[in-house]
Amino acid sequence: MPQPTIISIAERAGVSIASVSRVLNGLGARPDTTEKVERAAAELGYVPNAVARSLKGGRTRQLTFAMPDIGNPVYVAMVRAIQSVAKAAGYRLLLHSTDAVVEDELAVLRSLGDRTSDGLILCPIRITDAHVEALRGAAGPVVVIGSLPSGVPVDSVRADSVAGVALAVRHLYETGRRRIAFVNGPADTVPGRKRGEGYRKALADCGLAYEPDLVARTDFDIEAGAAATEALLDQKPDAVFGANDQLALGAARALHARGLRIPQDVAVAGMDDSVLAQAGWPPLTSVDLGSTERGKRAAELLLRRLDSARAAADDTPETPTPRTTTAPPRLVVRASTGRAATDS
Amino acid sequence: MPQPTIISIAERAGVSIASVSRVLNGLGARPDTTEKVERAAAELGYVPNAVARSLKGGRTRQLTFAMPDIGNPVYVAMVRAIQSVAKAAGYRLLLHSTDAVVEDELAVLRSLGDRTSDGLILCPIRITDAHVEALRGAAGPVVVIGSLPSGVPVDSVRADSVAGVALAVRHLYETGRRRIAFVNGPADTVPGRKRGEGYRKALADCGLAYEPDLVARTDFDIEAGAAATEALLDQKPDAVFGANDQLALGAARALHARGLRIPQDVAVAGMDDSVLAQAGWPPLTSVDLGSTERGKRAAELLLRRLDSARAAADDTPETPTPRTTTAPPRLVVRASTGRAATDS
DNA sequence: GTGAAAGCGCTAACAT
DNA sequence: ATGTTAGCGCTTTCAC
Numbered sequence: 001m002p003q004p005t006i007i008s009i010a011e012r013a014g015v016s017i018a019s020v021s022r023v024l025n026g027l028g029a030r031p032d033t034t035e036k037v038e039r040a041a042a043e044l045g046y047v048p049n050a051v052a053r054s055l056k057g058g059r060t061r062q063l064t065f066a067m068p069d070i071g072n073p074v075y076v077a078m079v080r081a082i083q084s085v086a087k088a089a090g091y092r093l094l095l096h097s098t099d100a101v102v103e104d105e106l107a108v109l110r111s112l113g114d115r116t117s118d119g120l121i122l123c124p125i126r127i128t129d130a131h132v133e134a135l136r137g138a139a140g141p142v143v144v145i146g147s148l149p150s151g152v153p154v155d156s157v158r159a160d161s162v163a164g165v166a167l168a169v170r171h172l173y174e175t176g177r178r179r180i181a182f183v184n185g186p187a188d189t190v191p192g193r194k195r196g197e198g199y200r201k202a203l204a205d206c207g208l209a210y211e212p213d214l215v216a217r218t219d220f221d222i223e224a225g226a227a228a229t230e231a232l233l234d235q236k237p238d239a240v241f242g243a244n245d246q247l248a249l250g251a252a253r254a255l256h257a258r259g260l261r262i263p264q265d266v267a268v269a270g271m272d273d274s275v276l277a278q279a280g281w282p283p284l285t286s287v288d289l290g291s292t293e294r295g296k297r298a299a300e301l302l303l304r305r306l307d308s309a310r311a312a313a314d315d316t317p318e319t320p321t322p323r324t325t326t327a328p329p330r331l332v333v334r335a336s337t338g339r340a341a342t343d344s
Numbered sequence: 345m346p347q348p349t350i351i352s353i354a355e356r357a358g359v360s361i362a363s364v365s366r367v368l369n370g371l372g373a374r375p376d377t378t379e380k381v382e383r384a385a386a387e388l389g390y391v392p393n394a395v396a397r398s399l400k401g402g403r404t405r406q407l408t409f410a411m412p413d414i415g416n417p418v419y420v421a422m423v424r425a426i427q428s429v430a431k432a433a434g435y436r437l438l439l440h441s442t443d444a445v446v447e448d449e450l451a452v453l454r455s456l457g458d459r460t461s462d463g464l465i466l467c468p469i470r471i472t473d474a475h476v477e478a479l480r481g482a483a484g485p486v487v488v489i490g491s492l493p494s495g496v497p498v499d500s501v502r503a504d505s506v507a508g509v510a511l512a513v514r515h516l517y518e519t520g521r522r523r524i525a526f527v528n529g530p531a532d533t534v535p536g537r538k539r540g541e542g543y544r545k546a547l548a549d550c551g552l553a554y555e556p557d558l559v560a561r562t563d564f565d566i567e568a569g570a571a572a573t574e575a576l577l578d579q580k581p582d583a584v585f586g587a588n589d590q591l592a593l594g595a596a597r598a599l600h601a602r603g604l605r606i607p608q609d610v611a612v613a614g615m616d617d618s619v620l621a622q623a624g625w626p627p628l629t630s631v632d633l634g635s636t637e638r639g640k641r642a643a644e645l646l647l648r649r650l651d652s653a654r655a656a657a658d659d660t661p662e663t664p665t666p667r668t669t670t671a672p673p674r675l676v677v678r679a680s681t682g683r684a685a686t687d688s
Numbered sequence: 689g690t691g692a693a694a695g696c697g698c699t700a701a702c703a704t
Numbered sequence: 705a706t707g708t709t710a711g712c713g714c715t716t717t718c719a720c
Contacts, residue, residue: 016692019691051395055395071421111391366705396696400699459713701710
């Protein structure tokens with residue numbers, strides 16, 4: 001005998017399937033009916049078929065989260081936050097790792113139409129016109145984690161990279177650093193561009209000159225960070241600021257390999273304050289761009305959207321105006337940015 | 345107008361819903377019919393409703409992966425591997441972070457009955473009688489990543505911790521270490537127990553005596569590793585072996601804080617060879633227990649199960665005997681276990 | 689309070 | 705080759 005259904009229960013309890021449904025959903029029923037049904041269900045080990053429920057109810061109680069790379073601690077932090085909000089609200093989480101492939105991200109957006117999940121949180125690393133178009137035509141509620149061009153009618157949660165970078169640069173400046181090198185990620189990503197922008201602005205605010213030779217652009221990983229820093233060392237920086245923790249860790253490696261001490265000879269700072277920041281020695285000063293907070297807010301926005309969508313079904317079909325919130329950055333100071341050694 | 349369905353397409357194309365279904369599924373149809381349907385579908389932006397399909401077809405093309413903690417790089421590695429196999433086979437991935445709470449794990453097992461996903465990969469950190477019972481009564485295919493008591497009719501993939509520990513201990517021995525401290529995880533977890541066992545055995549194989557004072561038990565994280573190592577330092581170890589990379593990283597931190605050099609004064613080795621192993625300085629020697637491999641194999645086993653389940657539906661209802669495979673460990677040597685300084 | 693029946697969107701017999 | 709129809713398991717009117 002395969003899976004029990006309400007039919008098997010109805011037969012066993014000697015009632016109609018409607019009564020079974022009512023009892024199982026906690027609607028009114030006579031005590032003896034209730035009891036018969038509950039007993040039958042328990043004996044049969046009945047579990048309601050969620051697919052049938054979804055088809056009838058028009059919703060799956062599933063949420064989708066699509067991000068570039070599940071191997072990156074930043075996105076892991078988001079997953080945790082989203083998972084926790086979703087779970088609390090009775091939703092499951094469907095995961096997509098898109099490898100930042102645009103075509104994959106668009107496919108995910110399109111797949112909203114297949115009704116597999118009730119809503120989508122999308123975290124693209126770059127946003128193309130195709131994205132914007134797909135977002136306009138999305139078949140269900142979407143929240144974007146990232147910076148959207150204005151005018152796109154979609155909720156979004158953004159990080160404030162510019163302010164974040166400023167926090168770190170000013171901290172380095174205030175602890176006596178004057179030659180602050182910057183190892184950045186690719187220019188064709190939103191984070192890469194924003195962080196570069198923030199760096200120039202922050203230098204200016206501190207009254208420091210922008211020196212192109214103190215800036216490197218490379219991929220967002222440890223190896224790349226080490227290689228780039230290696231090359232920058234000729235410029236005699238007294239601090240290296242990595243556009244994410246991996247880059248900073250790479251910088252630390254390059255410095256160690258050269259026999260330079262952190263922070264006595266060169267200070268190091270990173271961004272994201274991921275688990276990696278505390279993995280090495282000395283522990284890294286890092287700017288928390290609020291991955292956890294952004295994940296949490298995105299999930300909450302999405303849930304609110306879903307609620308209002310359900311309300312609108314009966315009521316006014318008005319769509320609430322899209323919301324954009326920005327998570328504030330936070331500087332976490334650790335040993336990698338202590339004072340420079342006084343050159344007595 | 346809400347989502348288009350095959351009905352809207354049929355009306356627009358002037359054919360029956362059956363023809364629409366056929367065309368959309370690539371079954372035979374006259375060219376002009378095909379064309380009319382495809383055009384209508386495109387114009388309407390039709391996307392098949394996966395829920396309805398699932399209800400009809402009895403499968404969702406979704407897989408579930410439940411693990412203790414999405415924040416742990418070991419499980420992240422599994423997620424990546426599973427995701428990749430699943431995607432290739434046309435399945436989506438549903439994720440559950442159980443926080444190693446037994447009740448949660450059992451709930452996931454029970455929820456197999458709701459037909460939300462076609463199969464489950466479960467990675468419990470400890471296995472209770474309740475687990476075994478739930479596994480026996482599972483409503484669908486399950487693959488366990490972990491060590492199952494024999495006799496449980498479920499596919500499983502296990503790590504060989506004992507051999508893995510031996511690899512590291514022997515390596516330390518061969519590079520001249522004789523006082524090899526071991527910082528282990530909790531005794532009430534399967535990994536914790538196995539690794540402790542392996543350590544004793546490995547010492548014996550090297551002809552070293554087991555000294556209880558060189559062993560610490562604590563939680564599987566960096567802080568705990570640092571604290572435990574701190575306490576072990578009185579015993580003057582010449583190597584510290586952590587039962588995972590976090591523990592080893594904690595050990596490294598404690599050593600750095602005491603001004604001890606790695607590896608000149610004390611060697612450090614970890615387990616799992618997660619991303620963390622390469623995050624610090626010096627990079628950690630670590631034993632790869634094959635998280636990626638285990639995830640991959642688990643996914644493949646599950647897919648095979650699903651295939652044979654579908655075959656059995658028409659044919660013999662025989663269940664293939666459960667398979668258990670073991671992923672071989674692999675030692676990755678890095679700078680943290682170089683030779684000791686000669687005390688010339 | 690309870691049962692009969694419709695219908696969610698789709699696929700697959702079956703009939704034409 | 706195409707149309708008609710039943711039915712996947714469930715919720716929800718609608719009568720009684």
